[in-house]
Amino acid sequence: MEMHQVRYFLAVARVLNFTRAADECNVTQPSLTRAIKQLEAELGGDLFRRERPAAQLTELGQRMHPLLKQCYEAATGARELASSFKSGEVGALRIALTHSVDLSLLIPHLNQIKRMFNRLEFRFLRGNAREVAEYLRRGEAELGIAAEISEEWDRLDTWPLFTEKFQLVVNKKHPLAARGKIEFNDLRSEQLLSRNYCEHAARLNGSLREHGLDVDRCHEIASERDLIELLEADIGIAVVPDTASIPPSLKRASLEGLDARRTVNLYGVAGRERTAVASAVMRMLRGTNWQQFIDRNGIP
16 A cells, blocks of 8 residues: 555545546546555455546445545654654644633643754644634644634544533632532622633533523633633632633632533644644644543642
């Protein structure tokens, strides 16, 4: 099996048209068709149904697609990484994060990737879910991390990283900080700080509203930094995800009856070649035991 055969297969699977796939791969259609037939012979069956106006994956093709895609991406990443090591070129990581994702999640991986390259440049982009999707679409970011992107774009690949719960956070001097058990009734007279920049803000506020809390009168916060400063000033309380970083001046607490969760995902663009740095970081993030990180940030 040759990598160019796999590349041609992935191109046809993406556009479902042999002529367009040949144009994308900069080869003639007969050359592409011949390579795919050779691949089919090796795999022992047809990968496509040659129909008009579009080709269709056979059952074998559907089953082989994720395996061949993974094989091709791994080979490409290894080749790029080897080339980067050999040439000593500057590595670059362009990654977009929503405002609700804590950058500290990436620090262990960034320290590890720094040791793999002579020189490395990071570019971090922040935005809401729609803006992160747009960074990916325009090629300004190779990877994206968000709790949820509702963008309907068939070239957006999604890999769930972890699912986490939400906790109550208060100032350590706040009367609630001494409570071993906090219920919704304890919050009726409290001023809530709403993290409107979080992708799950509307759903979380809806859950709090169902338990009788007046979220319509809360303080609306635009950034994590502002949230921390207001909490440290004891101006309100907040509900934050497990992985949110908080200083020692604040305390986490479990809110009885709160059933709110979010899944943080890694995003990439299907069919777009990634740099060696992005490929390495993607493999690191997907292979991480995130539960250990969540447990470290958990309620003591």
